Structures are given as structure tokens and as C-alpha cells.
Amino acid sequence: NLEVKASKQNFVRMLHPDDRKPAATLLQRHLNGRSRFEIEYRIQHKSGEYLWFLGSGQAAWDAKGKPLRMVGSIQKIQRRKIAEIAINRYAEDLQRSNEDLEQFAYVASHDLKAPLRGIGNLAQWIEENMAGKMDPETDSYMQLLKGRISRLESLLAGLLQYSRAGVGEIQAQSVDLNQLIGNISDLLCTEQQGFVVNFELPKIFVQQSMITQVLQNLIGNSIKHHLGGSGQINIGYERSATEHVISVADDGPGIDPAMSDRVFKMFQTLKPRDEVEGSGMGLAIVKKLIERCNGEVWIDREQQQGCCIKFSLPIDESMAEQGNSVLNTAIQ
Structure with missing residues (x-):
């Protein structure tokens, strides 16, 4: 009572033309090299429409390695595949x-x-x-x-x-944050402007150009929006099992809570540009750079005075292990 006679020829004929060669190649690889056989393909329904299926199988070989037979199954995955295609298309767009x-x-x-x-x-x-x-x-x-x-x-x-921002970044490398902050402070002339930058930071594996731009923008923002003739800027560091968390805190006027959602957007400034000169791009660039590294940036509302901006960066375990290996070798 089968509507279609079970045969290799009929099965191949029912496969979508674009799926025939990949399926045949994978099957041959399985029969010759005993690799896993599992593939998604489209089979033509009697209505003429092609539907998505997940096919898997396992061959049996004789003592000489010759394939004797093959058993397998197919599972309809039409809904999942359509959703997957739509998501991929949306991501590409x-x-x-x-x-x-x-x-x-x-x-x-x-x-x-x-x-x-x-x-x-x-x-x-x-x-x-x-x-x-x-x-x-x-x-x-x-x-x-x-x-x-x-x-x-x-x-x-x-x-x-x-x-x-974030274009053409090189691989993460060991960065001495103390040296980096010192260089940024010299570049921004923090001492000459009456600001003291406090920090005691470790070496971490990170993209150097990215972390330099982020910290330069954050420290520069603290100075620009402080509105006083002098001030304190504290750079902090915490580490969890999976990420670095770095903070830049100052003792300035802080950020109005109503502005919290806006400060990381393009062309947003805390005060009219006639009062404080700026492009309104500094924190937007920070957000873009951090998110491109799969991190997050936010305003810490627990600080009572001034402004504290924190950002997190995932720890690259492979680079961390490499760094520990180099350190251990140096100690030995």
C-alpha cells in the first residue's frame, strides 16, 4: 500500500536537487570511512512542496569491510528549520x-x-x-x-x-593596566589639570587598542564633566571566574538617573554643548567597543557621590592559561 516504492532511485529522485550531491557525498564517506551519517535535507511531498527532514543512518560491514546493509531514520524538522532559516536571514539582514x-x-x-x-x-x-x-x-x-x-x-x-571602532582588532595580548593608565594620564595631562588618578591594577589578556580607547574615553569624560578645578579619579578592578570587571569612578556631579539610558547613545551630552564642549560620542564608542568583545558596560548606581562606570570583558581561558605557563616558566 506504499504510495512510493521503497528504492534508492526513488529516494534520490525525491530529494531536492541541491541536496542530492551533499547527501551522496556524506553517504559515501560513511560507507568508506565509517564516519557519522547525519544530514538535513529536503524531500518532496506528494503535493509538490519540499519539506525539511533530519536523516541519520548506520551501516553494517562484513569482516572484509564491505558494506552489507544500512538502517536509519528520518525525522521531520520543517518548523524548526523554517524558524532557523528566518533567524539566519534576519541576522544577515x-x-x-x-x-x-x-x-x-x-x-x-x-x-x-x-x-x-x-x-x-x-x-x-x-x-x-x-x-x-x-x-x-x-x-x-x-x-x-x-x-x-x-x-x-x-x-x-x-x-x-x-x-x-573595533575594526581590524588584533588578537588579545598581555597588557599591564598600570602602565596603560599611566600613559593615558600623561596623554590627557590629568595632573596638570588638577586631577589625581588612583589605580593599582593587574596585567590581563585583552585587545590593547580596544582597552586603551575605552579607558581613555572614560577618564577623559570624568575630567570633562567634573566641573571643578580638581578631583579624584579611581580605577578599580575585580575578577570573577568568567570575566574582568573594570570601573572608572570620579567625585564629580554624577549622572542624572533620567539620563542613564541615553548617555551611551550617539550624540548625547549631559549638558548643553554651550556649557560643556563635546561630541556626545565618547560613551557610544565605549559601548560599541565593549559589546564587540562580548562584554557589557553600565553605570553603577551604588556609588553615592560622583559617577562610576563599569564594564566587563570575558576572560579568554586559553590566553590566561598561556600567560600562567609563561609566568611559571619565568619563575622556574
């Missing part, structure tokens, strides 16, 4: 959209630099030609124009930096 957005950000920020530079030059030439001839009101307008040009340059630089 999302990745494509992100790539297009980053490319747009790069092109926009890069191509707008030249005309903006031209506008800045024109403003400077006008100011030079009108030196001593502008009344106070006109002079204030000129300073406002130059300030707006400088701000737009900063925004474009931040946008370009955001589009490049």
Missing part, C-alpha cells in the same frame, strides 16, 4: 544594515571634512580682513560661528571614530 550604517557614517564624516574646513578658512579670512572694524556684536557673532565650526569638526571626528 541586520549585519548588512549595520555595515551599511557604519559605511555611511564613515563616508559622511570623511566627505564633510573638506567643505567644513573651507568654511573655517573663510571665517578666519573674514575675521582677519575685518580686524579692528567689527563692533562687539559682530565680533560675538564671528566667535559664535567659529565655535560652531569647531563643534561640527568634533562631531565629524567622533562619527568617524565610531565607524572605525
Whole structure:
């Protein structure tokens, strides 16, 4: 009473054309090399529609290694496979959209630099030609124009930096966080600006360019938004079984809880740009870099005064073991 006679020819004929060769190749590999036979393929239903199945089988060989017979089973996986295909397609579309957005950000920020530079030059030439001839009101307008040009340059630089964040990263390496923080402090002139950076940190395996950019942005933010002539910045470190957790805390005015969800978005600033100059890209870049390394970044609300931003990075066990091996060898 079978609708289709059981035969190898009929089975192959019912397979989707794109699945025939992979199935035949896997079957031959199983018969010759006794490798596992399990494959997903499409079989044509009597309605003409192709449905997804999971096929598995096991051959039996004689004493000379010649295949005698094969038993197996097929399981319908249509719903799971359709959902899987839809998820994969969505992930591909999302990745494509992100790539297009980053490319747009790069092109926009890069191509707008030249005309903006031209506008800045024109403003400077006008100011030079009108030196001593502008009344106070006109002079204030000129300073406002130059300030707006400088701000737009900063925004474009931040946008370009955001589009490049996390691109072309190299493998994790051993990084001395104490030395790194010292270099960043020198670069930002923290001492000259009246800030003391406190830290006592270990060496960890991490992408150096990424962790440098993250810590530089966070320390720079603490200085920029402190609003005082001096202050304390504390860099902390904790380690769990699976991740590093690093914190950057200051004794400034802190972040309004209402802004907690916004500060990590692009072009968001805590105060109007007329009060505190900035592109609003610093924390957005931090978030992008950390998440690209499968980490997280958040504001620690347990600190009573100032602002404390923490971020976590997964521990690379293979690199950690390699580091321990190198350390043990050095000690011996």
C-alpha cells in the first residue's frame, strides 16, 4: 500500500536537487570511512512542496569491510528549520544594515571634512580682513560661528571614530593596566589639570587598542564633566571566574538617573554643548567597543557621590592559561 516504492532511485529522485550531491557525498564517506551519517535535507511531498527532514543512518560491514546493509531514520524538522532559516536571514539582514550604517557614517564624516574646513578658512579670512572694524556684536557673532565650526569638526571626528571602532582588532595580548593608565594620564595631562588618578591594577589578556580607547574615553569624560578645578579619579578592578570587571569612578556631579539610558547613545551630552564642549560620542564608542568583545558596560548606581562606570570583558581561558605557563616558566 506504499504510495512510493521503497528504492534508492526513488529516494534520490525525491530529494531536492541541491541536496542530492551533499547527501551522496556524506553517504559515501560513511560507507568508506565509517564516519557519522547525519544530514538535513529536503524531500518532496506528494503535493509538490519540499519539506525539511533530519536523516541519520548506520551501516553494517562484513569482516572484509564491505558494506552489507544500512538502517536509519528520518525525522521531520520543517518548523524548526523554517524558524532557523528566518533567524539566519534576519541576522544577515541586520549585519548588512549595520555595515551599511557604519559605511555611511564613515563616508559622511570623511566627505564633510573638506567643505567644513573651507568654511573655517573663510571665517578666519573674514575675521582677519575685518580686524579692528567689527563692533562687539559682530565680533560675538564671528566667535559664535567659529565655535560652531569647531563643534561640527568634533562631531565629524567622533562619527568617524565610531565607524572605525573595533575594526581590524588584533588578537588579545598581555597588557599591564598600570602602565596603560599611566600613559593615558600623561596623554590627557590629568595632573596638570588638577586631577589625581588612583589605580593599582593587574596585567590581563585583552585587545590593547580596544582597552586603551575605552579607558581613555572614560577618564577623559570624568575630567570633562567634573566641573571643578580638581578631583579624584579611581580605577578599580575585580575578577570573577568568567570575566574582568573594570570601573572608572570620579567625585564629580554624577549622572542624572533620567539620563542613564541615553548617555551611551550617539550624540548625547549631559549638558548643553554651550556649557560643556563635546561630541556626545565618547560613551557610544565605549559601548560599541565593549559589546564587540562580548562584554557589557553600565553605570553603577551604588556609588553615592560622583559617577562610576563599569564594564566587563570575558576572560579568554586559553590566553590566561598561556600567560600562567609563561609566568611559571619565568619563575622556574
